[in-house]
Amino acid sequence: MKKTILIIEDNEQNLYLATFLLERNGFEVESARDGTEGIAMANQIKPDLILLDIQLPEIDGYAVARALRQNPALKETPIVAVTSYAMPGDRERTIEAGCTGYIEKPINPDTFKAEIAKYIKPAGGTKNDNSDC
Amino acid sequence: MLISRKLLSEYQGTRNKTYGRIRSTIPLITLLTGFLFIFLSSNTVRAEQAVRVGVYQNSPKVSISESGRAEGIFIDIIEAIAEEEGWSLKYVRGTWSEGLDRLEKGEIDLMPDVGYSKLREETFSLNREPVLSDWFQIYTRRGSGIRSLIDLDGKHIAVLERSVQQDIFEQFHSGFDITVSIISFKNFEDAFNSVKQGDADAVISNRFYGTLNAGRYGLEDTAVIFNPNRLFFAAPKGKSAQLLKAIDKHLVQFKKNSNSVYYRSLRRWTSEEVIPVFPIWLKGVGIFLAGIILLGFLWNRSLKRQVRSRTRLLDLSNQETTYLYKELQKYAETLEKRVEERTEELSKTNSELIKARDAAEAADRTKLAFLASMSHELRTPLNSIIGFTGLLLQGMAGPLNEEQNKQLRMVKNSGQHLLSLINDVLDISKIEAGQIDVANETFDIPESVQRVVQMVRLLAESKRLLLTLNIAPDVSRITSDRRRFEQILMNLMSNAIKFTDEGKVHVDASAEKGELIIRVTDTGIGIKPEDKDKLFQPFRQLDTGLTRQHEGTGLGLSICKRLAERLGGSITVESEWGKGSVFQLTLPLFPERKP
Numbered sequence: 001m002k003k004t005i006l007i008i009e010d011n012e013q014n015l016y017l018a019t020f021l022l023e024r025n026g027f028e029v030e031s032a033r034d035g036t037e038g039i040a041m042a043n044q045i046k047p048d049l050i051l052l053d054i055q056l057p058e059i060d061g062y063a064v065a066r067a068l069r070q071n072p073a074l075k076e077t078p079i080v081a082v083t084s085y086a087m088p089g090d091r092e093r094t095i096e097a098g099c100t101g102y103i104e105k106p107i108n109p110d111t112f113k114a115e116i117a118k119y120i121k122p123a124g125g126t127k128n129d130n131s132d133c
Numbered sequence: 134m135l136i137s138r139k140l141l142s143e144y145q146g147t148r149n150k151t152y153g154r155i156r157s158t159i160p161l162i163t164l165l166t167g168f169l170f171i172f173l174s175s176n177t178v179r180a181e182q183a184v185r186v187g188v189y190q191n192s193p194k195v196s197i198s199e200s201g202r203a204e205g206i207f208i209d210i211i212e213a214i215a216e217e218e219g220w221s222l223k224y225v226r227g228t229w230s231e232g233l234d235r236l237e238k239g240e241i242d243l244m245p246d247v248g249y250s251k252l253r254e255e256t257f258s259l260n261r262e263p264v265l266s267d268w269f270q271i272y273t274r275r276g277s278g279i280r281s282l283i284d285l286d287g288k289h290i291a292v293l294e295r296s297v298q299q300d301i302f303e304q305f306h307s308g309f310d311i312t313v314s315i316i317s318f319k320n321f322e323d324a325f326n327s328v329k330q331g332d333a334d335a336v337i338s339n340r341f342y343g344t345l346n347a348g349r350y351g352l353e354d355t356a357v358i359f360n361p362n363r364l365f366f367a368a369p370k371g372k373s374a375q376l377l378k379a380i381d382k383h384l385v386q387f388k389k390n391s392n393s394v395y396y397r398s399l400r401r402w403t404s405e406e407v408i409p410v411f412p413i414w415l416k417g418v419g420i421f422l423a424g425i426i427l428l429g430f431l432w433n434r435s436l437k438r439q440v441r442s443r444t445r446l447l448d449l450s451n452q453e454t455t456y457l458y459k460e461l462q463k464y465a466e467t468l469e470k471r472v473e474e475r476t477e478e479l480s481k482t483n484s485e486l487i488k489a490r491d492a493a494e495a496a497d498r499t500k501l502a503f504l505a506s507m508s509h510e511l512r513t514p515l516n517s518i519i520g521f522t523g524l525l526l527q528g529m530a531g532p533l534n535e536e537q538n539k540q541l542r543m544v545k546n547s548g549q550h551l552l553s554l555i556n557d558v559l560d561i562s563k564i565e566a567g568q569i570d571v572a573n574e575t576f577d578i579p580e581s582v583q584r585v586v587q588m589v590r591l592l593a594e595s596k597r598l599l600l601t602l603n604i605a606p607d608v609s610r611i612t613s614d615r616r617r618f619e620q621i622l623m624n625l626m627s628n629a630i631k632f633t634d635e636g637k638v639h640v641d642a643s644a645e646k647g648e649l650i651i652r653v654t655d656t657g658i659g660i661k662p663e664d665k666d667k668l669f670q671p672f673r674q675l676d677t678g679l680t681r682q683h684e685g686t687g688l689g690l691s692i693c694k695r696l697a698e699r700l701g702g703s704i705t706v707e708s709e710w711g712k713g714s715v716f717q718l719t720l721p722l723f724p725e726r727k728p
Binding site (some may be wrong): 013017020024028056084091092107108109110 | 477515521
């Protein structure tokens with residue numbers, strides 16, 4: 001059974017790129033376009049990993065991460081923040097908000113697969129308990 | 134105050150004397166003086182050294198009586214001195230102004246009643262012992278409403294021509310910012326008359342003349358008193374030294390003795406004129422009784438007069454005190470007002486400066502916020518361009534031919550260059566605005582250095598450069614900002630590779646005295662000594678003639694230097710033009726944590 005990744009991302013092109021890469025690498029991808037939708041969807045589908053954009057409209061990524069961690073069912077789900085280089089200090093804040101790790105924008109197709117692999121294997125494998133941050 | 138008190142003591146010293154006795158001898162004295170005067174005048178022709186004395190109308194100090202005799206306090210004194218010294222005196226009549234002219238030209242030897250002023254001291258020779266103490270006072274018609282200097286604004290003021298009063302008062306009114314028109318007169322009589330007749334509003338005179346004569350013109354004194362001064366005999370400059378010396382000698386003597394001619398003259402001229410009337414029928418039997426009555430009457434009068442004189446002096450003194458107090462108060466108020474104004478001005482300037490600073494800071498924050506949001510806006514589509522180009526290059530969307538591959542690689546490189554430009558601009562803005570945050574984390578140095586070396590290895594290989602790394606065994610961990618550390622290292626290494634066309638780039642890491650030292654040595658073009666200062670300035674890629682060959686923002690080194698400083702370290706450079714450079718990054722291994 002394929003692992004499911006939920007991408008919460010408002011930018012269509014970024015979403016398309018990440019979806020394309022992840023699907024090519026054997027993941028099932030679901031997406032939400034804002035925080036509220038993302039939280040609802042996560043509670044419903046209980047994905048194996050959540051890719052969370054921090055700069056979201058209305059409710060930002062930190063608030064979304066905190067909200068997700070409120071759900072006991074999602075307590076162990078890796079949440080990977082997608083942060084921009086523009087925001088130093090964001091990394092620490094993402095961890096404080098409950099994220100497991102982070103990936104820096106722009107998404108680099110050459111390294112993206114390896115970065116995701118730190119947190120989840122495409123099928124069957126165990127979660128890598130890497131706490132790089 | 135001082136003057137009044139002195140005058141008061143003069144009176145106190147003589148209060149037990151009766152004035153009547155003196156008064157009764159006055160006609161005799163004047164008669165004798167008159168004779169003496171006529172006698173002396175007639176003899177001056179023969180006298181080889183007749184002392185020529187200027188006289189003018191300024192009763193009671195000096196004046197010319199109706200019968201043409203010189204009289205007054207100064208005259209009494211100079212005549213007494215002349216008698217003892219054996220001088221013959223010759224009076225030269227004229228106005229005050231004429232007298233001064235004559236004195237200046239040496240046509241007369243002495244001018245009485247000359248108030249001290251700096252100019253006069255330079256123009257004439259004055260005796261040393263002051264003859265009288267005087268001050269200036271303003272007299273007006275009764276009910277004029279003039280109470281202070283300020284009330285004189287817009288008024289016509291009569292003064293004696295060329296008098297000290299004139300100069301002083303002119304200074305005064307300019308100092309108090311009041312405008313008065315000064316009308317000068319040749320003598321006090323004309324000046325007082327002009328006020329009496331309404332041609333002038335007030336007259337300034339010395340207190341002697343004013344006290345004695347104001348009533349005669351129907352004028353009253355005001356509280357405007359100023360410029361206490363001492364009066365002297367004046368002689369032409371540098372001449373008559375003997376005369377002045379003799380005057381001083383006698384004056385000192387006179388002043389020691391309360392019954393001397395000096396005090397007698399003062400009493401005589403500063404009291405009101407009294408003409409006692411003796412009924413003829415009282416002669417004979419009644420003369421004794423009348424004598425007693427008269428004595429009693431005179432006694433009473435003298436007491437009254439004493440009381441009056443002292444009261445007047447006290448009044449004067451009081452007025453002076455009140456005046457001075459008021460003036461002081463005025464000055465204090467003016468000063469206070471000024472301080473308030475200045476304080477207000479200063480606080481205004483201050484708040485303006487604070488506003489300007491706040492505005493500048495706000496502008497800085499706005500600029501930064503704009504740059505941050507702009508770079509985010511720019512980065513989002515750029516990320517997409519780079520991402521999809523990478524995706525295509527991976528062949529994930531299908532196979533590419535060689536040309537497509539080459540062109541897509543160019544798109545990707547340009548995209549990445551643009552991204553680094555945006556990041557650099559944002560970095561330098563943050564650094565300039567002092568708003569850069571640095572992390573404080575402990576990480577493994579060799580791992581971090583290796584990572585960067587790995588990233589630039591391909592670039593070095595593409596230029597066929599040898600990239601070597603030597604990390605000393607004792608280099609292990611550091612507490613700093615890993616990403617910033619790697620950013621600096623990356624910049625130094627890619628610069629070294631960028632500016633080296635052949636040879637090698639060597640990275641050396643060592644720890645010394647609690648500091649990490651990383652040296653990046655290249656065999657590139659090097660830096661001219663005169664360019665070293667420009668090296669770390671923003672937007673300065675050195676004009677090597679090769680500039681276009683070396684793409685970059687020109688911001689890298691200035692960012693690195695500031696970042697290194699922000700991390701508590703430094704970047705230094707040693708270089709030889711044409712031979713290569715050594716950039717050294719020094720960072721504290723375990724800096725003290727900032728609050």
